[in-house]
Amino acid sequence: MKLSSLWSKMYLILIFILLYAPIAVMVVFSFNSGNSTAVFSGFSLRWYESLFKDRAILNALYNTIILAVLSAIISTVLGTAAAVGISYLAKWQRKIVESVTNIPMMNPDIVTGVSLLLLYVFVGKNLLGNSAVLGFWTVLISHITFNLPYVILSVQPALRGCDTHLSEAARDLGCTPVGAFFRVVLPAISTGILTGFIMAFTLSIDDFVITYFTSGNAFETLPMKIYNMTKMKVKPDINALSTLMVVTILLLLVLINIFEARSNKKQRR
Numbered sequence: 001m002k003l004s005s006l007w008s009k010m011y012l013i014l015i016f017i018l019l020y021a022p023i024a025v026m027v028v029f030s031f032n033s034g035n036s037t038a039v040f041s042g043f044s045l046r047w048y049e050s051l052f053k054d055r056a057i058l059n060a061l062y063n064t065i066i067l068a069v070l071s072a073i074i075s076t077v078l079g080t081a082a083a084v085g086i087s088y089l090a091k092w093q094r095k096i097v098e099s100v101t102n103i104p105m106m107n108p109d110i111v112t113g114v115s116l117l118l119l120y121v122f123v124g125k126n127l128l129g130n131s132a133v134l135g136f137w138t139v140l141i142s143h144i145t146f147n148l149p150y151v152i153l154s155v156q157p158a159l160r161g162c163d164t165h166l167s168e169a170a171r172d173l174g175c176t177p178v179g180a181f182f183r184v185v186l187p188a189i190s191t192g193i194l195t196g197f198i199m200a201f202t203l204s205i206d207d208f209v210i211t212y213f214t215s216g217n218a219f220e221t222l223p224m225k226i227y228n229m230t231k232m233k234v235k236p237d238i239n240a241l242s243t244l245m246v247v248t249i250l251l252l253l254v255l256i257n258i259f260e261a262r263s264n265k266k267q268r269r
Contacts, residue, residue, distance in 0.1 A: 023246060030239035037236055047240040060225035067221060068204035071143035076197040079151025087159050105149045113213030116142050134216025142214045143204045151196035158192025195259040202252045
């Protein structure tokens with residue numbers, strides 16, 4: 001074995017240890033029978049039972065799921081429509097629109113959160129006459145805003161791989177342009193749309209910074225609940241809650257990779 005190959009493998013192993021060792025420790029201690037977060041006393045599901053009896057956590061979970069589903073659905077519809085519209089633009093126009101679309105992804109979350117907070121307070125105070133506008137609807141608008149670019153990026157490759165002659169053939173056979181889109185184009189890009197939806201759902205569940213700035217005091221999601229719990233004494237049920245979130249995100253990422261692989265196979269054909 002070459003020395004360079006050995007060092008590269010050792011470096012890769014070190015990176016994986018640094019990335020996943022904390023998560024592994026958290027998962028193990030979520031099954032701890034004792035109250036300690038440092039000493040493992042034995043295997044038990046008591047903290048999972050305690051977690052599902054906590055009404056505050058269940059309410060935060062409900063808020064998170066409703067928010068993630070609604071923001072994913074709306075951003076997927078708007079993002080798909082935007083991707084289709086962008087595909088019909090001239091090349092130089094498309095490049096400009098795509099560059100503008102990518103800005104929210106490159107922006108730090110804290111910048112996006114603060115700017116949206118200032119916008120909501122300004123609109124609420126000057127146009128609605130109410131400065132206390134922060135809540136579910138402001139968080140939903142914020143999540144749709146940062147989800148849109150990811151949906152567009154997921155749908156665009158599927159559109160590029162879609163044969164434009166199929167839509168033309170459908171119109172020649174009597175379909176209206178709208179009918180041709182829903183009967184021919186939409187099924188052809190369904191993999192990209194589903195990938196965009198799962199990506200938006202995952203990002204919405206995982207977001208903390210933007211939600212923190214735009215939620216106010218009346219609305220709390222699961223990441224915010226975890227953050228507030230860590231301000232006090234850390235209880236082992238946080239490990240159980242975090243483990244469930246990690247498993248959920250992992251499953252969604254696996255689904256995203258599966259759909260992307262299928263989409264790439266279709267494009268090669």
